[in-house]
Amino acid sequence: xxxxxxxxxxxxxxxxxxxxxxxxxxxxxxxxxxxxxxxxxxxxxxxxxxxxxxxxxxxxxxxxxxxxxxxxxxxxxxxxxxxxxxxxxxxxxxxxxxxxxxxxxxxxxxxxxxxxxxxxxxxxxxxxxxxxxxxxxxxxxxxxxxxxxxxxxx
Numbered sequence: 358x359x360x361x362x363x364x365x366x367x368x369x370x371x372x373x374x375x376x377x378x379x380x381x382x383x384x385x386x387x388x389x390x391x392x393x394x395x396x397x398x399x400x401x402x403x404x405x406x407x408x409x410x411x412x413x414x415x416x417x418x419x420x421x422x423x424x425x426x427x428x429x430x431x432x433x434x435x436x437x438x439x440x441x442x443x444x445x446x447x448x449x450x451x452x453x454x455x456x457x458x459x460x461x462x463x464x465x466x467x468x469x470x471x472x473x474x475x476x477x478x479x480x481x482x483x484x485x486x487x488x489x490x491x492x493x494x495x496x497x498x499x500x501x502x503x504x505x506x507x508x509x510x511x
Contacts, residue, residue, distance in 0.1 A: 362413040363394045363497065364459075366401045366420035372480030373428070373473030376421045376490050379482065383494045392497055402455055409462040416463040418456075419493065421486070422470030429485025431493065434468040469493065 363384060365377030381396035388394075393411075397404050401418075408416065424432060436456060452468075459466045471490065474483040495501075 360413060361392050361415045361417070362408065362411065362463075363392055363417045363419060364397050364401060364404065364408065365394065366397045366399075366418065368399045370478055372475045372477055373471070373483050373486045374421045374476045375482050376471045376473070376486050377419050379487070379490045380419055380493060383490070384497075389494075389498050391500070402458070405455075405458050405462070408459065412462055414464045416459055416466045417497075418459065418466060418468045420452075420468070420470060421473040421476065424470055424472050426472040427485070428472055428474035428483050429487075429489040430472045431489050432470050432472075434470040436468070 363380065365381040367374040367377035369375045369378045378396055378398065381394050384392065384394035385396075393413075395404050395407060422434060424430070424434070426432065456466065456468065471486060471493075473486060
């Protein structure tokens, strides 16, 4: 059983939707000892069998999510907000399906959303979104926690 897994979601071809894959690359290039990373790309549901087999205590789902905030702002997205269509994503299957499947296999699931500026094809990653990804990586590396009200704890 894996203790902690980061599951990233996103497309490297869609501007700020590349936030998840960027975090996965950072964690692959410079692994964080207490965390395993799985890059779910555009079809994170394809990784469900792997996650079920590993059955982690904590799964951190990281994705660009339009939450109506400033670009690069990071928040824990509450499950009820996903169910009320508060959240806009670029993925084919609803996040509600993915979250319910993850919750069935993991002791705790935290959905960390990064506010994108743009998700058009071939757009560059916004500097504030890149900074947010780097901040998440540092939080994971240093073991800092998460604050449900304001996102990252600095």
